[in-house]
Amino acid sequence: xxxxxxxxxxxxxxxxxxxxxxxxxxxxxxxxxxxxxxxxxxxxxxxxxxxxxxxxxxxxxxxxxxxxxxxxxxxxxxxxxxxxxxxxxxxxxxxxxxxxxxxxxxxxxxxxxxxxxxxx
Amino acid sequence: xxxxxxxxxxxxxxxxxxxxxxxxxxxxxxxxxxxxxxxxxxxxxxxxxxxxxxxxxxxxxxxxxxxxxxxxxxxxxxxxxxxxxxxxxxxxxxxxxxxxxxxxxxxxxxx
Numbered sequence: 639x640x641x642x643x644x645x646x647x648x649x650x651x652x653x654x655x656x657x658x659x660x661x662x663x664x665x666x667x668x669x670x671x672x673x674x675x676x677x678x679x680x681x682x683x684x685x686x687x688x689x690x691x692x693x694x695x696x697x698x699x700x701x702x703x704x705x706x707x708x709x710x711x712x713x714x715x716x717x718x719x720x721x722x723x724x725x726x727x728x729x730x731x732x733x734x735x736x737x738x739x740x741x742x743x744x745x746x747x748x749x750x751x752x753x754x755x756x757x758x
Numbered sequence: 759x760x761x762x763x764x765x766x767x768x769x770x771x772x773x774x775x776x777x778x779x780x781x782x783x784x785x786x787x788x789x790x791x792x793x794x795x796x797x798x799x800x801x802x803x804x805x806x807x808x809x810x811x812x813x814x815x816x817x818x819x820x821x822x823x824x825x826x827x828x829x830x831x832x833x834x835x836x837x838x839x840x841x842x843x844x845x846x847x848x849x850x851x852x853x854x855x856x857x858x859x860x861x862x863x864x865x866x867x868x869x
Contacts, residue, residue: 673858675803682760683795683803683846685858697856738808742858743850744793746814748802 640664642734642749649755654724658752660717660734668692668712671737673745674719676730686732687719691740701727724756761786762847764861771869775835778864780847781828786859788828790850797863798843806845807832834866842868
C-alpha cells in the first residue's frame with residue numbers, strides 16, 4: 639500500500655523558513671517523480687513544485703520560484719521542500735504526491751498534508 | 759485565474775448523470791495526460807481518472823472521462839449522495855519550463 643507521510647509544517651513568521659518532509663513507503667521511491675501541491679484555506683489546489691525520479695529535473699510554480707527548493711533522498715525514500723522568505727500567502731495545507739511516471743506527468747497518490755501558517 | 763477552466767458548480771439528483779467540463783490548451787490537455795481528482799471536504803484529493811480515461815482499481819465505473827482536442831469531460835452516472843465533493847482536473851503543461859496545472863475545481867451538489 640502506497641503511503642506518503644508529510645511533516646514539518648507549523649507556524650512561522652513572515653520572512654522565515656521551514657523545511658517540509660515526506661516519507662514514502664509501499665512503492666519503489668526512486669522510480670517515480672514526486673510533487674508538492676498546496677491548498678490555501680477554502681481555496682482550490684495549486685501546484686508548487688515537482689522533481690523527477692532521479693532528482694535531475696526540478697520544476698517550480700511561478701509563485702514560489704526563487705524561494706522554495708525541492709529535493710529528494712532516494713536512499714531514505716524522502717522528499718523535501720525547503721521554503722524560504724515565507725509570505726502570508728504561502729499559508730496552506732501542503733500535500734506530497736507521487737507521480738505515476740519517472741518524469742513529471744501527474745499524481746496518482748496523495749498524502750494527508752501538513753499545515754503551514756505564515757503569520758506574525 | 760486557473761489555467762484549466764471548470765464550472766464552479768454543478769448539481770444533480772440521485773440516479774442522474776452529470777458532466778463536468780475542463781477546458782485547456784494545446785500545451786496541456788491537447789498533448790498530455792489528463793487527471794481527475796475528487797476531494798471530499800476535510801480530506802486529501804483522491805485520483806478518479808488518470809491518463810485521460812483510466813480508472814484506478816476501487817473507483818466505480820460510474821465515473822468515466824473523455825478528452826478531445828484541448829478539452830476534457832468527467833461524467834458521473836447513477837449519482838449518489840456520497841459523490842458530493844469538489845472535483846479537479848489537472849494536466850502537465852509544456853509551455854515555458856513546464857508546470858502542472860489545475861482547474862479551479864467544481865463543487866458537485868447532490869440535491
